[in-house]
Amino acid sequence: MTLFTRVWIFLLALTALEVFLAYIHTPLTVMLLALLGLSTLKAVYIVAYFMHMKFEVRRLRWLLFPAPIVLLLSLLALLPDAARGQCVMCQRTAAAQDQARRSSLNKAIAIMAAPPILLMTGILLRARRRPTP
């Protein structure tokens, strides 16, 4: 049996475990963390073996992986709050504001979004103007 067949059987086994997990009664957050953990393990095996990353030079890994990892960590930073129901509260609070406060919230979001969008636009314009040699 080749290495790849063994990886395939391992991935199938992890999938079966996930389906089993969905049917035993666990708190929502525990199940979410277990499923995320198992899925990340599966992703690592797919990238390492099927996509050959295990056999590439280390420099390529440094090029490719920091950005997704930083993005995932920053997007997941508020997950504990969401799991405790803070998102619902926050959303309801915002929805309960009167018209003037709601529009000032919207303005705040626009102001916060402007710098990164401008920055990206600048980078894109520069990249267009200066083609690589």
Added chain:
Amino acid sequence: MSAAAEVVARPFGIPSKKLGMWLFIVSDALTFATLLICYTYLRLGSDKWPAPFEFSPSIVFSSVMTLVLLTSSLTMVAAVHATETGKTIRWLLATMFCGAAFVALHLTEWTHLIRDMQVTPWSNPWGEPLFGAVFFGITGLHMLHVTAGVIYLGIVAAGFGARRFTRDDVEVAGLYWHFVDLVWMFVFPLVYLMAVKP
């Protein structure tokens, strides 16, 4: 070519086509990660998130779809490894067949949701319209990737048969295909298993 010249020509040890595909995969991974995390926040933030997926047919279907997609990754590996022995096109066709089977199964599952359970991107019987929006958004984008992948593999198979494409092109197509498989490894547990009918 001396060793130093080799380093300059291939700073990351792989052909530039393959590097380009890797960079595309990373940016595409960011798109899917953002969508899936957005979904997770909505899921946790709602106290009446619907759980419409019964064991049969939905979970059986989606589990079989996972099996089909994982198997298609294995046949894709076989296609890349068979470039020396000349069975590449046969393995590529097997991979495309698995991809097409995945899309067919998924569309059946969609039809069941839309017709029998009245779930649309705008409304559903449980009064949580965002469920349909994120469900069809995420699975639809993934299905689009699978469909594009089947077409891509078809083009590569034809080009490889006509000797316009080389082993490298098959390998680059394989990278894309494994990535589509990888994304489903997150969509299946997060979207399906987190909404199992208790």
